[in-house]
Each structure stands twice: as structure tokens, then as C-alpha cells.
Amino acid sequence: MTSQSTANIPTPDQIRRAPKVLLHDHLDGGLRPGTIVDIARETGYDRLPESDPDKLGLWFREAADSGSLERYLETFSHTVAVMQTRDALVRVARECAEDLAEDGVVYAEVRYAPEQHLEGGLSLEEVVEAVNEGFREGEQLARESGHRIRVGALLTAMRHAARALEIAELANRYRDLPGGGVVGFDIAGAEAGFPPTRHLDAFEYLKRENNHFTIHAGEAFGLPSIWQALQWCGADRLGHGVRIIDDIEVADDGSVRLGRLAAYVRDKRIPLELCPSSNLQTGAAASYAEHPIGLLRRLHFRATVNTDNRLMSGTSMSREFEHLVDAFGYTLDDMQWFSVNAMKSAFIPFDERLAMINDVVKPGYAELKSEWLFQ
Numbered sequence: 001m002t003s004q005s006t007a008n009i010p011t012p013d014q015i016r017r018a019p020k021v022l023l024h025d026h027l028d029g030g031l032r033p034g035t036i037v038d039i040a041r042e043t044g045y046d047r048l049p050e051s052d053p054d055k056l057g058l059w060f061r062e063a064a065d066s067g068s069l070e071r072y073l074e075t076f077s078h079t080v081a082v083m084q085t086r087d088a089l090v091r092v093a094r095e096c097a098e099d100l101a102e103d104g105v106v107y108a109e110v111r112y113a114p115e116q117h118l119e120g121g122l123s124l125e126e127v128v129e130a131v132n133e134g135f136r137e138g139e140q141l142a143r144e145s146g147h148r149i150r151v152g153a154l155l156t157a158m159r160h161a162a163r164a165l166e167i168a169e170l171a172n173r174y175r176d177l178p179g180g181g182v183v184g185f186d187i188a189g190a191e192a193g194f195p196p197t198r199h200l201d202a203f204e205y206l207k208r209e210n211n212h213f214t215i216h217a218g219e220a221f222g223l224p225s226i227w228q229a230l231q232w233c234g235a236d237r238l239g240h241g242v243r244i245i246d247d248i249e250v251a252d253d254g255s256v257r258l259g260r261l262a263a264y265v266r267d268k269r270i271p272l273e274l275c276p277s278s279n280l281q282t283g284a285a286a287s288y289a290e291h292p293i294g295l296l297r298r299l300h301f302r303a304t305v306n307t308d309n310r311l312m313s314g315t316s317m318s319r320e321f322e323h324l325v326d327a328f329g330y331t332l333d334d335m336q337w338f339s340v341n342a343m344k345s346a347f348i349p350f351d352e353r354l355a356m357i358n359d360v361v362k363p364g365y366a367e368l369k370s371e372w373l374f375q
């Protein structure tokens with residue numbers, strides 16, 4: 001007879017079926033290798049390092065496994081290269097929504113940088129409309145195969161470039177669309193040398209518009225980047241934020257002391273969009289077992305679990321949770337805690353977040369948690 005305590009450690013199948021919430025996933029970091037090969041052939045892009053989809057998938061994982069964020073980011077030149085036409089963007093977005101739904105994700109915010117998709121002659125607006133169309137098609141196809149998912153877009157501006165205000169204005173124009181649209185804004189790219197305050201005009205504009213934004217901060221660079229993102233720029237969430245650990249001291253007797261920034265992040269319930277596998281690849285953490293998510297969860301930070309780049313990390317939401325279950329012995333209750341945290345931190349309206357938590361996430365976990373009774 002299975003007991004409740006062993007049954008509460010989820011099996012891989014339960015992890016996949018559990019309702020999961022994803023806040024940090026890059027559209028150009030999640031393509032299917034076969035799709036990259038197809039589009040490269042159709043559009044005449046001849047610089048792919050491999051033409052066999054399996055080998056190409058492996059190439060991305062290995063190339064991204066460099067220990068440096070800068071080298072990791074170089075792999076995106078190939079995915080961005082095959083995302084320059086309307087058809088390609090619709091397809092990639094559709095498949096993204098389908099893949100997430102198949103993996104048991106019920107709500108996702110997926111980000112991309114419109115300014116990187118203009119080389120084929122599309123306008124910024126055409127890029128956003130193509131991606132939105134793909135997400136809607138993917139949601140519909142997922143429904144037809146028995147999965148429910150909602151996907152919102154986050155528009156990213158590249159931190160080394162100078163188009164943040166323009167992209168923030170774009171994000172604001174595509175808000176509040178019926179059926180879902182652009183739910184917020186982000187900045188990404190190499191962190192060292194490109195502080196978020198370079199883009200203050202964009203953040204101040206979004207605040208005046210009562211809009212939402214997250215900032216990649218505290219990944220390759222430490223506390224100053226997190227501090228700027230919160231106290232100068234006013235970020236609602238931190239993309240990664242994992243280096244907040246540098247402001248937490250754990251003494252030999254297990255007692256914990258938070259510095260002022262870490263205390264602020266916890267007190268204000270600032271969501272941390274943690275991405276364990278990505279951090280291992282860029283050198284921000286040494287192993288799953290040593291990943292700061294273990295301590296941050298114990299200390300009740302508003303921690304969430306995310307994929308970052310499913311292609312480059314060969315991962316999925318289920319894979320991320322499998323690693324965490326192995327490393328920390330997490331149960332279905334822990335998974336629910338992370339999923340509720342993420343849903344609370346989403347950029348959609350409060351009533352919709354609440355309904356997702358009460359009517360989708362919690363009932364999904366209750367169902368899984370009761371399975372042991374009927375075995």
C-alpha cells in the first residue's frame with residue numbers, strides 16, 4: 001500500500017500532468033530543432049552548424065554549456081536568423097504554445113525582442129501581430145488535443161541596444177487585446193556593462209502608463225544590478241535575481257541573516273524568476289543541489305521555477321521540476337507552492353490570476369494528491 005508521504009513525492013508522469021505556471025521563457029530560446037531546420041531550408045539560411053534535427057538540438061545544448069552568459073547568448077544568432085518572416089514567427093509561436101501545453105503548463109508569459117526580427121522587412125507591429133496570432137492558434141490546437149493553456153507575450157528590449165522606449169511604447173499599444181496580447185515588458189542580453197538604468201526612460205514611461213515590467217538582473221552580475229532594477233527602475237519582478245543569495249548569510253548553526261536588499265526583496269514579495277538549468281550553463285550556479293532556489297524556498301522568498309531557454313538547456317517545465325524533486329525532495333505541495341507563487345506574480349489582472357489559482361492550479365494539485373488513495 002502506498003502511504004501518503006511517499007505518494008506526495010511526484011513521479012515524472014505526475015510532474016508532467018501537474019498544472020504549471022511559467023513566467024520566464026524566451027520564444028527564440030525554445031524552437032523545435034526540426035522547425036529550425038525546416039525554416040532554414042525554406043528561407044535559404046545556410047549557416048546552421050548541423051542539418052540533422054537531433055544533432056542540431058545537441059549542438060545548442062553543448063554550445064550553450066559554456067559557463068559564460070556572453071557565449072551562451074551567441075547561440076541565439078541561429079534561432080533569430082530563422083525568425084524573420086511572418087510565417088516563421090506564427091509557426092514558432094504556435095508550436096511554443098502547443099509544446100508548453102503538452103508539458104502541462106496552464107499559464108505562460110513568453111518573451112522575445114521584436115527589434116531582432118526586422119531583417120526580413122517586417123515592421124515591429126507585424127512582428128507582434130504574427131507572434132500573437134501564433135499563440136492564439138497554439139492555444140486553440142492545444143484545446144483540441146485536450147490541454148488548456150493561456151499564453152501572454154512580454155516584449156523584450158535588448159540592453160546593449162537603444163530601442164527600449166520604442167519597444168515599451170509598442171508593448172503599451174498591444175495591451176488589453178481581446179483573447180490575450182502583450183502583458184508586459186522586459187530587458188535582456190549581456191548584463192555586465194549594460195546596467196538597467198541605461199533604459200530608465202522606458203521604465204519611467206511604463207510606470208506612467210501603469211504597465212508592468214520585469215528586468216533580467218542578478219544573473220551574470222550581482223547585487224548592484226538587482227538594486228538598480230528595483231530601486232532605480234521600479235521592476236515588478238526580477239528575471240533570475242538568483243544572485244540575491246549574495247546578500248544572505250547562513251551561519252554554521254544554520255541561522256540566517258538577510259542584508260537590506262535581500263530583506264526588501266522578501267518583505268515586498270518581489271517575484272524571482274529562477275531558471276535552474278540555465279544558471280548551471282552560464283555558471284551562475286554549480287549544481288542543482290547547490291542552486292540557491294533551495295534556500296530561497298525555505299526562507300519563503302517569492303520564488304518561481306522557469307525554463308529560460310528550453311532549446312539551449314534541453315529542458316521543459318517538467319524537467320526543471322524533476323531536477324528539483326531529485327535535488328531537494330520536493331513534494332506536490334512544493335510544486336503547488338511554486339505554481340501559486342508564479343500565478344500570483346503574473347502580469348494579467350488580479351481576478352484572472354485568482355481564478356487561475358482557485359479554479360485551475362489548486363484543483364489540479366488536489367486531484368494529483370488524492371491519487372494514492374485509489375491505487
Ligand SMILES: O=c1[nH]cnc2c1ncn2[C@H]1C[C@H](O)[C@@H](CO)O1
Binds near residue numbers: 026027112309
Ligand atoms: O538568460 C538570459 N539572460 C539574458 N539574456 C537572455 C537570456 N536568455 C535569452 N536572452 C536574450 C537572447 C534573446 O535573443 C533575447 C530575447 O529573447 O534575450
Ligand SMILES: [Zn+2]
Binds near residue numbers: 026
Ligand atoms: Zn532569460
